[in-house]
Amino acid sequence: MLVTWKYRLRDTFIQRLDPRTRLIFLFSIIFALTIPEIWDLRIILPIFAISLTLYFMARIEWKDVKRGWAFILVFVIFIVGINGVLSGRGGPSSVTNIESPILFYVPVLDWFGWMVPITVSKLWFALNQIIRMLTMAILAIPIPYTMDPNIYGTAFKRMGASDNVSFTMDLAFRFLPTFARDFTITVDAQRARGYEMESLKGGLVERIRRLSPLIIPVVMQSTVTGEEVIDAMDLRAFGTSKRTWIKTLTYAPRDYFMLGLGAAIFISCCVLKWGFGIGGFFVPDFFTNLFV
Amino acid sequence: MSDFPLVVENLSFKYRTRPELAVENVSFELRQGELLLIAGSSGCGKTTLARCINGLIPRSYRGERKGKVLLQGRDVAEMEIAEMSQVVGTLLQDPERQIVASNVFNEIAFGPENLGLPREEIASRVEQVMKRLNIEYLHERETFNLSGGEKQKVALAGMLAMSPSILLLDEPLASLDPASAHEALAVFRSLADEGKTVILVEHRVEDAISITPDRLLYMEDGRIKYLGPIKNLPNEIDYTQVKLPAPWVVQRVKALDNAPVVSPRPEERERSEPLVVFEDVDFRYDEEYPFILQNVNLKIYPGDLIAVLGPNGAGKSTLVKHAIGLLKPTKGRVLVEGRDTRTMSVAQIARVLGYVFQSPTHMLYAPTVHEELEFGPKNLGFEPELISKSIVESLATVNMKEFEEYPPLALSFGQQKRTTIAAVLAMRSKILVMDEPTAGQDFANYTRFMEALCGTYDGGSSLLSANFDATLFITHDIDLAVTYANRVLLFGDKHVVADGAPEDVLKDVDFLTKYRVRPTSLLQLNLDLLPKTGRFLPAESLAGFA
Amino acid sequence: MNDKSTWEFGTRQVVYGAIGAALYGVFSWATNIFPLPAAGNVTFRPAVAVLIFFASAYGPWVGLLAGFIGNTLGDALSGWGFYWHWSLGNGLMGLVAGLVMASIKDFRARGDIMKAVGYGVAGIAVGMLFASLTEMFMGGIDLNTALFGYFTPAFLGNTVVTVILLPVLMIAFAAVASRRGR
Ligand SMILES: Nc1ncnc2c1ncn2[C@@H]1O[C@H](COP(=O)(O)OP(=O)(O)OP(=O)(O)O)[C@@H](O)[C@H]1O
Ligand SMILES: Nc1ncnc2c1ncn2[C@@H]1O[C@H](COP(=O)(O)OP(=O)(O)OP(=O)(O)O)[C@@H](O)[C@H]1O
Ligand SMILES: [Mg+2]
Ligand SMILES: [Mg+2]
Numbered sequence A: 001m002l003v004t005w006k007y008r009l010r011d012t013f014i015q016r017l018d019p020r021t022r023l024i025f026l027f028s029i030i031f032a033l034t035i036p037e038i039w040d041l042r043i044i045l046p047i048f049a050i051s052l053t054l055y056f057m058a059r060i061e062w063k064d065v066k067r068g069w070a071f072i073l074v075f076v077i078f079i080v081g082i083n084g085v086l087s088g089r090g091g092p093s094s095v096t097n098i099e100s101p102i103l104f105y106v107p108v109l110d111w112f113g114w115m116v117p118i119t120v121s122k123l124w125f126a127l128n129q130i131i132r133m134l135t136m137a138i139l140a141i142p143i144p145y146t147m148d149p150n151i152y153g154t155a156f157k158r159m160g161a162s163d164n165v166s167f168t169m170d171l172a173f174r175f176l177p178t179f180a181r182d183f184t185i186t187v188d189a190q191r192a193r194g195y196e197m198e199s200l201k202g203g204l205v206e207r208i209r210r211l212s213p214l215i216i217p218v219v220m221q222s223t224v225t226g227e228e229v230i231d232a233m234d235l236r237a238f239g240t241s242k243r244t245w246i247k248t249l250t251y252a253p254r255d256y257f258m259l260g261l262g263a264a265i266f267i268s269c270c271v272l273k274w275g276f277g278i279g280g281f282f283v284p285d286f287f288t289n290l291f292v
Numbered sequence B: 001m002s003d004f005p006l007v008v009e010n011l012s013f014k015y016r017t018r019p020e021l022a023v024e025n026v027s028f029e030l031r032q033g034e035l036l037l038i039a040g041s042s043g044c045g046k047t048t049l050a051r052c053i054n055g056l057i058p059r060s061y062r063g064e065r066k067g068k069v070l071l072q073g074r075d076v077a078e079m080e081i082a083e084m085s086q087v088v089g090t091l092l093q094d095p096e097r098q099i100v101a102s103n104v105f106n107e108i109a110f111g112p113e114n115l116g117l118p119r120e121e122i123a124s125r126v127e128q129v130m131k132r133l134n135i136e137y138l139h140e141r142e143t144f145n146l147s148g149g150e151k152q153k154v155a156l157a158g159m160l161a162m163s164p165s166i167l168l169l170d171e172p173l174a175s176l177d178p179a180s181a182h183e184a185l186a187v188f189r190s191l192a193d194e195g196k197t198v199i200l201v202e203h204r205v206e207d208a209i210s211i212t213p214d215r216l217l218y219m220e221d222g223r224i225k226y227l228g229p230i231k232n233l234p235n236e237i238d239y240t241q242v243k244l245p246a247p248w249v250v251q252r253v254k255a256l257d258n259a260p261v262v263s264p265r266p267e268e269r270e271r272s273e274p275l276v277v278f279e280d281v282d283f284r285y286d287e288e289y290p291f292i293l294q295n296v297n298l299k300i301y302p303g304d305l306i307a308v309l310g311p312n313g314a315g316k317s318t319l320v321k322h323a324i325g326l327l328k329p330t331k332g333r334v335l336v337e338g339r340d341t342r343t344m345s346v347a348q349i350a351r352v353l354g355y356v357f358q359s360p361t362h363m364l365y366a367p368t369v370h371e372e373l374e375f376g377p378k379n380l381g382f383e384p385e386l387i388s389k390s391i392v393e394s395l396a397t398v399n400m401k402e403f404e405e406y407p408p409l410a411l412s413f414g415q416q417k418r419t420t421i422a423a424v425l426a427m428r429s430k431i432l433v434m435d436e437p438t439a440g441q442d443f444a445n446y447t448r449f450m451e452a453l454c455g456t457y458d459g460g461s462s463l464l465s466a467n468f469d470a471t472l473f474i475t476h477d478i479d480l481a482v483t484y485a486n487r488v489l490l491f492g493d494k495h496v497v498a499d500g501a502p503e504d505v506l507k508d509v510d511f512l513t514k515y516r517v518r519p520t521s522l523l524q525l526n527l528d529l530l531p532k533t534g535r536f537l538p539a540e541s542l543a544g545f546a
Numbered sequence C: 001m002n003d004k005s006t007w008e009f010g011t012r013q014v015v016y017g018a019i020g021a022a023l024y025g026v027f028s029w030a031t032n033i034f035p036l037p038a039a040g041n042v043t044f045r046p047a048v049a050v051l052i053f054f055a056s057a058y059g060p061w062v063g064l065l066a067g068f069i070g071n072t073l074g075d076a077l078s079g080w081g082f083y084w085h086w087s088l089g090n091g092l093m094g095l096v097a098g099l100v101m102a103s104i105k106d107f108r109a110r111g112d113i114m115k116a117v118g119y120g121v122a123g124i125a126v127g128m129l130f131a132s133l134t135e136m137f138m139g140g141i142d143l144n145t146a147l148f149g150y151f152t153p154a155f156l157g158n159t160v161v162t163v164i165l166l167p168v169l170m171i172a173f174a175a176v177a178s179r180r181g182r
Helices: A019-035 A041-057 A063-087 A120-140 A149-158 A162-192 A204-209 A212-234 A253-274 A286-292 B044-054 B104-114 B119-132 B149-160 B178-193 B205-211 B230-236 B246-256 B316-323 B346-352 B368-380 B384-397 B413-425 B441-456 B463-465 B477-486 B509-514 B521-533 C011-035 C045-060 C060-078 C085-096 C110-139 C143-179
Strands: A102-109 A113-118 B006-013 B022-032 B035-040 B065-069 B086-093 B167-171 B197-201 B215-220 B223-228 B276-283 B291-298 B305-309 B331-336 B353-356 B433-436 B469-474 B488-492 B495-500
Touching: A019 A041, A019 A120, A019 A149, A019 A253, A019 C110, A041 A120, A063 A120, A063 B044, A063 C143, A102 B205, A113 A120, A113 B035, A113 B276, A120 A286, A120 C110, A149 A162, A162 A212, A162 C011, A162 C060, A204 C085, A212 C045, A286 B178, A286 C045, B006 B044, B022 B044, B022 B065, B022 B223, B035 B044, B035 B178, B035 B205, B044 B167, B044 B197, B086 B149, B086 B346, B104 B119, B104 B149, B119 B149, B167 B178, B167 B433, B178 B197, B178 B205, B205 B230, B215 B230, B223 B230, B230 B246, B246 B521, B276 B316, B291 B469, B291 B495, B305 B316, B305 B477, B316 B331, B316 B353, B316 B469, B346 B353, B346 B368, B353 B413, B368 B384, B368 B413, B384 B413, B413 B433, B413 B441, B433 B521, B441 B477, B477 B521, C011 C045, C045 C085, C045 C110, C045 C143, C060 C085, C085 C110, C110 C143
Parallel strands: B035 B197, B035 B215, B086 B167, B167 B197, B305 B469, B305 B488, B353 B433, B433 B469
Antiparallel strands: A102 A113, B006 B022, B006 B065, B215 B223, B276 B291, B276 B331, B488 B495
């Protein structure tokens, strides 16, 4: 169980982008959909198409991401399902359209007679929701595979974070594989003392408590490591003056293009929603007609 | 400005949390280009002295400091950190914990970046330093994947990039195999020759004197016991405290007229059924990775006390992890008491084979030593009476009875190490496997430790032979193999390249060098005297024959 | 440097923030491999106890950084993408829990441990509430789903883990600290 970033140098448009561009673009899309609360699939779908294109342009191997995908799909569907059942009492996404035809009932607590109606409008909303969530999620999935872990600190610094915060970022990346390895060794060492993960006995509390032989050695070792790292950094004058960050970042035309695109999407969404009232939730007739 | 780059005057220091002085009344000065070796047993105050010199005391560590440390005529306590870091460069013990960047270039540039130097200046400094240390080929590598020796060089480069005039090296050899350690030492020597003042803190004195330090400062309990040229050393320093070259020890033992003790040869046992068998074992971690083990055949018999030697990264740990079933062979079989490890769980194998990992910090977790020792036997489902009996016995064996209710995490390193052995003892396994049992301990401690384990006493049985049918330890210290083992395995080229009695395996010096095992003065002397002794002996015992 | 000034932000906070983040990331990811039983949709993330521990030992900034960066790293390692609001929620969790630092004198003392657990639970409440409520805008769920689908299970799971593991970590830390004080 070795933690290595799956980052690899690939000759792609995505990887030639400035890391700042990628982070800013990601946030432009997230905010474009969430701040003006866009729920209109006519707007969401084109953005989804852009996200999907960028995802494929990153050219990451399926075997690397299939576990992540499985999780995301299960999670999104699960939460959308819960929402469908629980929703209906207000909130920003109220979809209790009483006139909407009822398709079937979900018996939540059958004995108590709590039957939740699933309406056409709820179904359409759920579909929107899934696509909307995916539009944001798939933009971020490729980042660990396609962004050099050594550049995050510099990128944050250039986006205005302080020396200390930016360096924390770098240092976290530095120690991640070290602690992952310490953890692996600890698991092995305890197994050699007869510890068996599989046969965790007892109730919930006991099971959680039984994790301490795996967690404590690693955490305690890390606190000792910390003292040494502080000394090492003090001795090399960390924090004494304004730091030079040796790596430079420069925006190329492609970055301006992407930043422009991000800004355009954000502004259009705001203008459409607030200026013209377009972009809210509605159920198109053709969808209702499918069922009625 | 004074002529001496470093002057220490009547320096004393007491940590705020401790009652006693850690450094007491230390005075010395160093010339430019001088190489000073500082030695002394664990806890004698070497690191504390180093912290006084590089200014961490009084800045980061609180306590009472008296006296003065003058760097180029100015007191460290009054200098700015940024200024001071360009005068003294410090290399800490474990490069793994000292490297702060994920890639080599950034690591070397870290100091100059903090000084806020212009980019071109930083880049040119990094380039120069890499050239100086011949590590240009590491330029774009990840620091995590470097070998121990490479890490050490990168850490050194990061320090040199600040262009300090005084280098302070605190036990820089601790994590290196002998061949890499000597490469590092050669670099330190050449830096001194270029005019840097070098302070080398190291208890591997035997290794360190191969680069002829100008003087040695020997400390005991925070005070200077000896300060002077190396050649008087044998008379000034206790050879049981610090590892000295074997001929010196012999000379000293003779001069003192101590009767050399020759312990009786451990009795050979009949070769019965093997306990562990490796049959044509091949192994790789993943299909994408190369084979680490290829065609390994090996049998461990009752009565074996095996030392496994071999270079860093050869696959020694990988090999022994197969014996306990943590790893399963890609091809071939490993049998423990006749059963294939593939059909057994690690916990089942643990009843037969106890494995002590290298660092105690990887396994100690419990609030008391007692609970720590309970862990294994409980996992194995021992009856309560047997558990308490095992604990009492194993604590007595490692001489830790009075610590039963103590938190293991508060113990010293040596005590922690003994706790881990006791934890394995309490599981009552038949075979004891130890990964680098002496790493990170000073000479006096580790001889005491190994003597306790392997030494034969009145009854003629050692702790190991009384408790275990067989023992195997991995080590980089060839002297341990010479002194304590009755069988030596040399591991290299993915399999066992030599296997036999120490006298047979270790006699071919060229062969050893090929596998990066460096012959030591003790081995050399033993080889010279072998016709008279008939077997390998510790240095003191050789006095009777030389 | 033992001056426990809560809001100091120097080398020490940088180092422990980073170390806490790396550990939180590793443990979050590792507990995906050793899944604990889930009761209902409550999933247990033992790593949270480690985050709260770092916060109470090293203060609010460390808690914030370790929570934010650590959660991001954990998600990235697992291949789930980046959910800024959950990362920020985790950061807030650490920040609030870290407010206890200055008032802890002895990591072994019962009273101090209870205090740390108390702040920890408060942190969990604040952090998870923030994340759940922002999920309304991010995912378009309604208040009920936010409270019952997200907040309740996350709050319960994290609290259980913290109540069980935080005291154990603190007691172990007292032993380590006794060996090496600054
Ligand atoms: N940070 C600290 N706080 C309190 N006491 C300390 C601290 N560091 C060291 N000491 C104590 O000061 C004494 C000298 O320790 P020091 O680390 O200087 O020894 P050393 O010679 O470097 O030992 P080693 O060979 O094990 O590194 C020891 O008793 C040690 O326990
Ligand atoms: N979990 C792992 N995954 C992939 N490769 C590994 C893993 N563990 C070790 N290796 C590789 O296997 C090789 C052998 O490692 P091993 O730890 O067995 O060597 P060793 O002889 O014990 O070295 P050392 O003297 O440094 O302890 C090394 O090249 C190492 O990088
Ligand atoms: Mg020391
Ligand atoms: Mg090894």
